[in-house]
Amino acid sequence: MRIDTCFFCGRPAWPSKGITFCRNDGKSFRFCRSKCHKNFKMKRNPRKLKWTKAYRKNAGKEMVVDSTLQFAAKRNVPVRYNRDLVQRTVKAMERISEIRARRERVFYKKRLAGKRAREIASARKLVANNEHLLPRLRGSEKRRIAELAAEQGVDVAELEEKTLAGVRASKKTKAFGGETRRLRVRTDGGVEEVTEQFEGVGEGDEDQDDDDFDDDDGMETD
Incomplete structure (x- = not known):
């Protein structure tokens, strides 16, 4: 079973779901929902809409270069069915999904590091500049x-x-x-x-599960 990606937003388009648009030149476009199909017909740019994967990748909000993303590429090479190969492939898919989720959490924490301190600094600067308005x-x-x-x-x-x-x-x-x-x-x-x-206010409420993160995760594929 092949799970295609939406041409507009990048979300997974499951079989028997979504919309397929075939152009006159023979190229087909797969959309996950009618919202993406309508925006495509209106000739909107996905990089300028904040709810698409293209915008998030262009803005640096998601991982772009990572070894786990290479396994999601399409491979149109026919392989003879092998039960052992299928079992190893399923286990590798689960392991790759786990590693990718952990790396995405680390990427998210690094991206938002220091946000609380910047907000406090900007608030103090605002109060210092407009102190005459305070009672x-x-x-x-x-x-x-x-x-x-x-x-x-x-x-x-x-x-x-x-x-x-x-x-x-x-x-x-x-x-x-x-x-x-x-x-x-x-x-x-x-x-x-x-x-x-005040109790309970600070930046120390981050998860401690990712402290033992190892970036060199070994993965074996056939």
Whole structure:
């Protein structure tokens, strides 16, 4: 049983499924579904549609050069039936699929490595550039400052300016992602910065199953 690939999107086109289009020059095109057939008739370029294999390969989102991909090539060489050869071929196909899946996971992790750090860096840069749009003080801090000013008999605006002056002197950017920094007014009138950590946030939740990955996997074929 031969499983053809869709001419437009690259997905497998199973026997008795999909659409086959024969052109006047005798060339046939196999499509896995009517969506691919309609896009082909509209003369759209598969490299410009994000849901096709051609786009993903062109954008570097999938493996292109790998030894396991060579086994998927068509071979129109007739071979005499041999039961032992068929059994070894089936076992080799299972082994090749396993190796390809493991290499695809490693390729995916390498491609997305450092994405979390880049997102945090861009978020901090955005906040640093637009810090004037953020509220000056939290509502709870304003209430504490008002209570403290009432106890000490000091003007509320003056105490707020003193608090903000302490923040500007520290020159520390607010953190995002795994921690939160907030200001706390002490009973003696001083200001301290408190950092709270969130549990379960970080980049250490990757699978550990691929640590023993060996790129030199041996494969025997006939």
